[in-house]
Amino acid sequence: MRIAILAPPGVQSLDVVGPAEVFWEAARRLNDRMAYDIQIISSSDPVVGGTGQLRFLADRTIFDPDEPIDTLLVAGDPSFQQIDPSVIAWLQRRIPTVRRYGSICTGVFFLATAGLLNGKRVTTHWECSDRFARLFPDITLDTDAIYLRDGPLITAAGVTAGIDLALALVEEDYGRDVAMSVARYMVVFLKRPGGQSQFSAHLVGQMAETTMIQKAQSYILNNLSGALSVGHVAHRIGMSPRNFARVFRRELGMTPADFIAAARVDAARRLLEDTEQPLRRVATSCGFSDMNTMRRIFASKIGVTPAAYRSRFQSTVPPKPGKD
Numbered sequence: 001m002r003i004a005i006l007a008p009p010g011v012q013s014l015d016v017v018g019p020a021e022v023f024w025e026a027a028r029r030l031n032d033r034m035a036y037d038i039q040i041i042s043s044s045d046p047v048v049g050g051t052g053q054l055r056f057l058a059d060r061t062i063f064d065p066d067e068p069i070d071t072l073l074v075a076g077d078p079s080f081q082q083i084d085p086s087v088i089a090w091l092q093r094r095i096p097t098v099r100r101y102g103s104i105c106t107g108v109f110f111l112a113t114a115g116l117l118n119g120k121r122v123t124t125h126w127e128c129s130d131r132f133a134r135l136f137p138d139i140t141l142d143t144d145a146i147y148l149r150d151g152p153l154i155t156a157a158g159v160t161a162g163i164d165l166a167l168a169l170v171e172e173d174y175g176r177d178v179a180m181s182v183a184r185y186m187v188v189f190l191k192r193p194g195g196q197s198q199f200s201a202h203l204v205g206q207m208a209e210t211t212m213i214q215k216a217q218s219y220i221l222n223n224l225s226g227a228l229s230v231g232h233v234a235h236r237i238g239m240s241p242r243n244f245a246r247v248f249r250r251e252l253g254m255t256p257a258d259f260i261a262a263a264r265v266d267a268a269r270r271l272l273e274d275t276e277q278p279l280r281r282v283a284t285s286c287g288f289s290d291m292n293t294m295r296r297i298f299a300s301k302i303g304v305t306p307a308a309y310r311s312r313f314q315s316t317v318p319p320k321p322g323k324d
Contacts, residue, residue, distance in 0.1 A: 105158025
């Protein structure tokens, strides 16, 4: 199964390396090195300069004779200004011949410019979403999703989200257990659902500027099963509830209540993936008042119920001792 990754000049290196490592590890675990045949394709020179001063030696260029491709992914270039017309022509010729295709980060701009996203729903890195919306107002853009699937098209937010995209494709090709074993080996979240926000509560927790708000976030994350009203948290850090709520929202762009809900959903998601605890116990452990409240909040943020999430994402592969 040939996976071709188009790497433009200045490519985000992890957009290439992340998915490639997932596919390679899946092939290793399947004991079939040709389960995935990974090729890097350049738009011009065989040597592609990437971020972090990395260099990639491409297997092929877009000017070489066409070979069969199963899955074609377009990696992103975080600083691109113009798209080579030759790349657009190549995409327009090759995409109709592949089984599935997609983009990572700003790779979605290449597909959109080539007219290959009409009527599709896509995502991209949050820093690029405003630009994409201005340039392509007729394409439905989800500004927050980690990755999205729309028929044969799959688009990812970028950087580490390319790993999520690749894991989803491995699961589609070879089953959940293989994808989960790869994720465990790579020490990444076992599986993030595509519709999950690009910002988890822990990531948002790093955005605060003031020490008081950082203390509040730390307290929340370490006491999810307890009472976490705005008044209670504000009292713990020595702020008035009104001032605490105002400063919290100014710095993080969300209310304390929204942050608490997101943190509890993150914690519930991990328990659903990694344990067999009953849903009622998961709800209690994560601080939800009852199972129905957890179900409502979980579904609103993740897009599926806790039970449906567990049935899809719980690993049936136990962690192996040592490196493997």
